[in-house]
Amino acid sequence: MPDAAQPARQTEPVQAAQRSEPDPSGRPAQTGQPAQATRATAPPVVLFLCVHNAGRSQMAAAWLDRLAAGRVEVLSGGSAPGQALNPRAVAVMAERGIDLRRRRPRAWTPADLARADVVVTMGCGDQCPYVPGKRYEDWPVADPADAELEAVRAIRDAIEQRVRGLLASLEQEGATEPSPAAPT
Numbered sequence: 001m002p003d004a005a006q007p008a009r010q011t012e013p014v015q016a017a018q019r020s021e022p023d024p025s026g027r028p029a030q031t032g033q034p035a036q037a038t039r040a041t042a043p044p045v046v047l048f049l050c051v052h053n054a055g056r057s058q059m060a061a062a063w064l065d066r067l068a069a070g071r072v073e074v075l076s077g078g079s080a081p082g083q084a085l086n087p088r089a090v091a092v093m094a095e096r097g098i099d100l101r102r103r104r105p106r107a108w109t110p111a112d113l114a115r116a117d118v119v120v121t122m123g124c125g126d127q128c129p130y131v132p133g134k135r136y137e138d139w140p141v142a143d144p145a146d147a148e149l150e151a152v153r154a155i156r157d158a159i160e161q162r163v164r165g166l167l168a169s170l171e172q173e174g175a176t177e178p179s180p181a182a183p184t
Helices: 056-068 087-094 110-115 149-173
Strands: 045-050 073-078 118-121 135-138
Touching: 045 056, 045 110, 056 073, 056 087, 056 149, 073 110, 087 149, 118 149
Parallel strands: 045 073, 045 118, 118 135
Antiparallel strands: none
């Protein structure tokens, strides 16, 4: 049963369909005409998971926060959270104008999993949970834990490209509105 405080959201891709029932405005749809896709009443929820929640998942969450500009709810967590964020991850994200200094590693929770429409795992294998019925993506992104600064920059850039692809797929599926102007 949905929580009254949480608005209902559609978790399946929105697709135009043939219909004859009235559209949301109350006007009958034209038979044989594609229906206008309806949008979710709440933004989709994306959960990024890695082991320590100190590098990859934090960078991915920060990128999606920036690029989606409020059109997606973003969560991140780890199966064995570290004590602090990787300072090189913080530094390379700052180079792009994204401040991670106030973020802290945290464990994922069952509530995070329940709320997530999309779960993105990065390097946690069997340590990351699996819930049937959720959309999962496993991103094979190197761990920045012991990497040199230049390698962490490459990881940052790879994560950015994957996040852009994820956001584009959410827009294409109708789970979120297209960006009015792509942030940089």
